[in-house]
Amino acid sequence: LEVLRRRLSNAPRPLKKRGSITEPEGPQGPNIQKLLYQRFVRNPFLFSLPSFSQRTGHGLRVKFNPLALLLDASLEGEFDLVQRIIYEVENPSLPNDEGITPLHNAVCAGHHHIVKFLLDFGVNVNAADSDGWTPLHCAASCNSVHLCKMLVESGAAIFAQTISDVETAADKCEEMEEGYTQCSQFLYGVQEKLGVMNKGLVYALWDYTAQQADELTISEGDSLVILRRRDDTETDWWWARLNDREGYVPRNLLGLYPRIKPRQRSLA
Structure with missing residues (x-):
């Protein structure tokens, strides 16, 4: 978690609501960096929804928030729970109240098998936070060329830009971290090949x-x-x-x- 915190510590905070035609479906809410500081998904009991519940020893029925469970399972790598709970979620592309989607979580945590499952399920690969950070931006900031390839091949927008610093995913590769050269070359290569190959x-x-x-x-x-x-x-x-x-x-x-x-x- 500390590694993820360092990698996302420079993620820009939004100054205004997203309004570009680039990402009309982008969720609203704080920047993705808040994921690592205010862990809403640590508490899956914050909202009372009827679709997934369990009795306690005192005869009370605790109502779970399916989206919160999916968010937490995607971040923690609990693949079995992701596969089960996703059918309880009305729309698995929706963010929590901090603007984070399950796909963002799985990408940031590097859970490749969960990322693949979510993409195959058809979640929005281009979901953006209020500053325009998409899962592809997140994968690039981790220098994960494997996840970048997976996202691009699932319809990621290679030229999607952040709001505050107007950067594409290729610009977000971390030069001082391992894997920079391979990831950067791949993303800039896709930019050059789009519309040519x-x-x-x-x-x-x-x-x-x-x-x-x-x-x-x-x-x-x-x-x-x-x-x-x-x-x-x-x-x-x-x-x-x-x-x-x-x-x-x-x-x-x-x-x-x-x-x-x-x-x-x-x-x-």
Whole structure:
């Protein structure tokens, strides 16, 4: 825990509510660094919800908060509990009152098997805290190239930026920590390859409605072909083709892979 505390000690605190089109689903709440200082998830009894309960020796029924249990299990590496309790949670992509999602927790703690399970389950890979820190930013700050690859291949937005310092995940790699070179090279490499490899094929990670005549309206899951990554007037907007239409699209809404769809809510 002390190692995680040091790694996230420089995570910027938010000054205002998130409002970018980059992460419309981003949860609100304090920065992810508060995870390591005010451990809300240490106490799974803070809220009374009816879906998961157990009797005490005094005949009273204690109501557990399924989301709090999922958050705690994801952080502590309790894989069996994660697999069981996730079906009790209405939306496993939701954050707690501090803006932390189960995926953030599993990534920060380095529990690769739990990260894979959550991603396969279809949680929001691009959930962001109020300063824009996504799970990919967290994985990069830990120099975990394996987790970065896993997130990118699950539809992580490689150009998603933080609010206060406007940095991508690649900028968050820790230069003084082990694994920096490999992780940094991978993330900057993906930035360079997006819109170039696979004959320019990329995927829309969010819906976007064109605001000007030369822009494209895109829907999550659309496959586009990037024709031009930058020109004399635009660098953050790329010229793309969608079916028989061409126009500008914001690069921070694009991914090398499509996002994994959430599983149907069943106990199968």
